[in-house]
Amino acid sequence: MSTETTPLPPLFVSHGSPMTALEPGAAGAFWQRLGQALVASFGRPKAVLAVSAHSLTREPVLLAAPRHEAIYDFGGFPDALYRLRYDAPGAPALAERAQALLAQAGIAAHRLPEGGLDHGIWTPLRSIFPQADVPVLPLAYVPSQSPAQQFALGQALAPLAAEGVWVLGTGSITHNLRLLGRFNGTPRGDDAEIPESAAFRTWMQSRASARDWPALLDYRAQAPHAALMHPTDEHLLPWYVAAGAGGPEAAPLRLHDSVTFGALGMDAYAFGPQAARLAQALDL
Template identity: 40%
Template sequence: MTLPTLFIPHGGGPCFFMDPAGGPPDPMWQGMQAYLAGLIASLPERPSAILLVSGHWETRDVAVHVGNGRPLLYDYGGFPPHTYHLQWPAPGAPDVARRAAALLEAAGFATSEEAERGWDHGVFIPMMVAVPGADIPLAQMALRHDLDPRAHIAIGRALAPLRDEGVLIVGSGMSFHNLRARGPQVTPIADQWDAALTAAVTDPDPIKRAERVARWQELPYATFAHPREEHLLPLMVALGAGGDDAAVCDYRDHVMGWAVSGYRFG
């Protein structure tokens, strides 16, 4: 069975786990938490492994992580002390990482292996919600530092065979990510950006879809939504891996005044 591919929001820092007693998050984050919590059940079958591309790891070539992601990388600051002791002890998936690297090499992309870096919060924060039992192996893959949208769409296309091998391909980022612009005054602009992005992502013609998303900087308020696009580029990988399959927006909400969306391909 062919699994879909996903572009998911990973929230802000440890946003779902701010209560040291384990209580629910701030109401602002509860919709996103519910979406993430339902992801695995929404799939046609439970994945044997996850290949995740986070907006928080960039390398010169395409790097794949062949370790176990620990110790975790708490790459956020200013949060309560307990959030620097969160754990998600899922096993690594070095076989999936190396299979991904082989597919990429065959498609002409230079790759490298890395084993020591901990999984960043773009991995473990959403996965603590989506896979709370930490019982699905995971391999992380880096963005290429040039952040070339067409290259990352092509990277996704090269990875598409994994979908028929039980691997769930996930892009983890945020569809809006301007940390200097927050609050209700941002919402009208964020809504216009989100509507334009969603129209491009869900274009029923897969060729036009890829071209429109690759030219994301031409959309209204694009560089306001993403002063730097590292949180958007995981979308390119998920879209590329989705191929000709239908694309839908399966999550939309507002956090911090931002319109934030998640997308599914297939």
């Protein structure tokens, strides 16, 4: 692939509830600005390699279909949500390249001619690239592997940043759905954040700013309220894939922080040496 473009900073975004597609809120407004800033500073990506908390497998799988459609992998929402579409081109050639890079790192990955974008992917992309004109390659990952293994997965994919590929991890900086109904039994987007969520998000931001990778990789033992904020950690693990793609030398930068339903963090982070350039483009 060509290396003519400035390397793109890998990102992690918290995708939140599927309703963000209809009710964007602060995170949705940030996603719109993010897409504009990314294109203005780095040019339009040749493709997005997306690692989502909702595409999970026993071994890494690259979904190399020539075209994707939105998957409505949720239930109980308004009909209007199921009428939204996000039909994006796929990236079969990128899948072959990514598979080769993973193999070089000793990571066996499957490449299948199948498609579909789960809501963790299409919900933010619908705001970031609303024309659905950037090819997308979903990479389903192994949720039983550790943060260090996810970081290594991202490191294997790091060369793609210099080839015009945007590595995007999507999950949630805090994710315990059982907490979202504790306010009068009906969660609302404007609920005040619970202290445990605030403490966890603050710890992640402070350890990231300090480049304290040993603590970050051991977050379940060291972060406050880690098990409460992530009873299972599949929604945080894409953070580590994006971090690995950016590399350990530059401090991760938090580009956005907000909370919905009192405990569902919507933070976004950029990684790697180009993260500061993106933050500047966003006037942060």
